[in-house]
Amino acid sequence: xxxxxxxxxxxxxxxxxxxxxxxxxxxxxxxxxxxxxxxxxxxxxxxxxxxxxxxxxxxxxxxxxxxxxxxxxxxxxxxxxxxxxxxxxxxxxxxxxxxxxxxxxxxxxxxxxxxxxxxxxxxxxxxxxxxxxxxxxxxxxxxxxxxxxxxxxxxxxxxxxxxxxxxxxxxxxxxxxxxxxxxxxxxxxxxxxxxxxxxxxxxxxxxxxxxxxxxxxxxxxxxxxxxxxxxxxxxxxxxxxxxxxxxxxxxxxxxxxxxxxxxxxxxxxxxxxxxxxxxxxxxxxxxxxxxxxxxxxxxxxxxxxxxxxxxxxxxxxxxxxxxxxxxxxxxxxxxxxxxxxxxxxxxxxxxxxxxxxxxxxxxxxxxxxxxxxxxxxxxxxxxxxxxxxxxxxxxxxxxxxxxxxxxxxxxxxxxxxxxxxxxxxxxxxxxxxxxxxxxxxxxxxxxxxxxxxxxxxx
Amino acid sequence: xxxxxxxxxxxxxxxxxxxxxxxxxxxxxxxxxxxxxxxxxxxxxxxxxxxxxxxxxxxxxxxxxxxxxxxxxxxxxxxxxxxxxxxxxxxxxxxxxxxxxxxxxxxxxxxxxxxxxxxxxxxxxxxxxxxxxxxxxxxxxxxxxxxxxxxxxxxxxxxxxxxxxxxx
Numbered sequence: 135x136x137x138x139x140x141x142x143x144x145x146x147x148x149x150x151x152x153x154x155x156x157x158x159x160x161x162x163x164x165x166x167x168x169x170x171x172x173x174x175x176x177x178x179x180x181x182x183x184x185x186x187x188x189x190x191x192x193x194x195x196x197x198x199x200x201x202x203x204x205x206x207x208x209x210x211x212x213x214x215x216x217x218x219x220x221x222x223x224x225x226x227x228x229x230x231x232x233x234x235x236x237x238x239x240x241x242x243x244x245x246x247x248x249x250x251x252x253x254x255x256x257x258x259x260x261x262x263x264x265x266x267x268x269x270x271x272x273x274x275x276x277x278x279x280x281x282x283x284x285x286x287x288x289x290x291x292x293x294x295x296x297x298x299x300x301x302x303x304x305x306x307x308x309x310x311x312x313x314x315x316x317x318x319x320x321x322x323x324x325x326x327x328x329x330x331x332x333x334x335x336x337x338x339x340x341x342x343x344x345x346x347x348x349x350x351x352x353x354x355x356x357x358x359x360x361x362x363x364x365x366x367x368x369x370x371x372x373x374x375x376x377x378x379x380x381x382x383x384x385x386x387x388x389x390x391x392x393x394x395x396x397x398x399x400x401x402x403x404x405x406x407x408x409x410x411x412x413x414x415x416x417x418x419x420x421x422x423x424x425x426x427x428x429x430x431x432x433x434x435x436x437x438x439x440x441x442x443x444x445x446x447x448x449x450x451x452x453x454x455x456x457x458x459x460x461x462x463x464x465x466x467x468x469x470x471x472x473x474x475x476x477x478x479x480x481x482x483x484x485x486x487x488x489x490x491x492x493x494x495x496x497x498x499x500x501x502x503x504x505x506x507x508x509x510x511x512x513x514x515x516x517x518x519x520x521x522x523x524x525x526x527x528x529x530x531x532x533x534x535x536x537x538x539x540x541x542x543x544x545x546x547x548x549x550x551x552x553x554x555x556x557x558x559x560x561x562x563x564x565x566x567x568x569x570x571x572x573x574x575x576x577x578x579x580x581x582x583x584x585x586x587x588x589x590x591x592x
Numbered sequence: 593x594x595x596x597x598x599x600x601x602x603x604x605x606x607x608x609x610x611x612x613x614x615x616x617x618x619x620x621x622x623x624x625x626x627x628x629x630x631x632x633x634x635x636x637x638x639x640x641x642x643x644x645x646x647x648x649x650x651x652x653x654x655x656x657x658x659x660x661x662x663x664x665x666x667x668x669x670x671x672x673x674x675x676x677x678x679x680x681x682x683x684x685x686x687x688x689x690x691x692x693x694x695x696x697x698x699x700x701x702x703x704x705x706x707x708x709x710x711x712x713x714x715x716x717x718x719x720x721x722x723x724x725x726x727x728x729x730x731x732x733x734x735x736x737x738x739x740x741x742x743x744x745x746x747x748x749x750x751x752x753x754x755x756x757x758x759x760x
Contacts, residue, residue, distance in 0.1 A: 151728075287669060292666065292685055305694055308695060312699070328722060328726065345720045346724055346725055347623070347713075348622050348624070349638050352638045353641045354628065357641075357704065360643055360644060360701045361698055364694050368694045371687075575627045578627035583629060
């Protein structure tokens with residue numbers, strides 16, 4: 135009999151062969167369309183499809199009539215689209231944190247939520263990647279960001295932060311997809327072996343001949359560890375580079391050396407909140423409540439409160455720098471944020487990101503799905519608002535009072551933003567509903583070698 | 593290759609069988625498990641993976657390639673000065689080179705994974721059965737046809753629930 139382990143699901147109380155079979159059967163059952171939540175699942179997919187279809191219509195109209203249908207006007211030429219780009223890139227970060235960084239730290243609780251987090255990462259990058267294109271007047275020229283040989287002999291300018299962005303986000307997407315795929319290979323083999331028909335055939339191709347021999351596991355583990363290390367470095371670099379889009383400009387409120395760690399902390403923070411937003415209802419919808427337990431969600435909540443304190447420290451540092459540096463435009467920018475046109479948004483962000491997460495200091499809050507969900511939504515709103523304030527308020531209130539201005543998103547932009555949520559959830563639900571939503575092989579690894587045995591071995 | 597593949601319900605029985613096979617100086621081809629297990633890996637004596645070497649080579653190629661590519665492109669049209677930076681702006685190009693280092697290293701690691709496991713996947717295919725990805729453990733031992741029953745008996749004594757002869 136396997137020892138009961140708090141890091142693995144309750145099946146750990148069963149005899150080992152039975153527990154291993156249960157894991158396979160339970161997770162394979164989530165791929166069937168007759169699971170209890172299938173109607174709600176397909177209803178949610180349909181609603182999300184409707185939302186992004188609506189956004190597609192608006193975007194088509196925007197291409198037809200031009201960017202004047204947005205609220206973008208001098209001096210604020212970067213608005214909700216760019217803020218939302220930064221927001222979605224941030225969301226992508228916690229997937230890597232949970233999969234790669236916590237893997238390197240041997241945090242076993244990450245296993246049950248790692249697949250959802252990795253899938254979220256990929257879909258969030260794909261969503262974020264749309265926004266620079268949406269922001270383009272001539273969106274069909276987006277490929278000019280890619281360095282490719284052409285008859286004009288022109289290359290992209292690698293000194294431009296926008297090209298750094300394209301390179302970093304592209305690299306992050308490719309690396310995240312490969313990392314996600316690698317982790318799925320043993321699970322694809324399980325699906326291949328225990329399903330028939332078209333699903334067995336497709337998963338058979340995806341399993342790329344995996345047989346689970348000790349030699350293959352050796353290569354698998356080496357590759358997984360190496361990729362985890364590389365992606366950890368990558369994830370920190372990507373959001374740092376996104377922050378440099380702003381920090382290398384001499385705009386008050388942007389030009390700060392703290393921007394890179396500040397953005398990385400904010401990204402991890404918002405991504406962890408999105409994990410809760412997705413998993414609290416998702417574990418019921420997919421029937422994996424036995425695997426994604428309250429203990430796992432509590433661990434995420436603990437991380438959230440820790441990262442929230444780092445984000446709060448960053449807010450305080452920004453304010454301190456503005457005061458201590460003694461640069462009038464910088465001071466004016468932060469006074470504008472505190473009491474100007476965007477002040478309600480600034481204070482909303484502070485409440486949502488610095489105060490509300492403190493509720494997680496109480497254990498009861500960390501273990502209540504309703505509270506977890508509500509706070510995660512508040513943090514999502516707070517983090518989008520923070521990005522909006524950073525992008526917009528800084529541009530609206532630069533050095534010359536003659537060129538100060540205001541920007542508010544129009545109904546067209548709000549529709550596109552809502553559509554991006556639909557796009558994100560649509561692909562997330564479709565993908566997670568058609569692959570093993572919990573890593574089967576890794577869950578079995580914990581059952582075969584409980585934490586106590588692993589500690590003894592090491 | 594001719595061999596015997598034995599199936600086990602629990603990991604410890606597999607480890608016992610590996611030890612018994614080693615004591616009889618049999619050739620252990622590989623073992624199977626539904627999940628990664630360092631004890632099985634150590635017992636079988638799996639050689640070190642070359643994935644790290646692949647990754648290192650990929651990383652070096654990415655770093656050199658990224659830096660060379662950025663410098664080469666600005667030299668194709670050497671008039672585009674941005675933000676007062678020199679034409680060959682190494683700090684800027686370092687960012688691109690860093691990303692290409694990671695990108696090529698990740699791709700190389702995956703290529704190393706596929707290349708490393710390819711030979712064993714072919715051998716393991718004949719011995720494999722679906723229960724090995726679910727709950728069972730397996731051991732593949734090479735032998736001549738005449739020795740197969742003796743090895744099967746040895747496996748059964750070590751706790752195997754079934755065994756069969758495989759040819760690949």
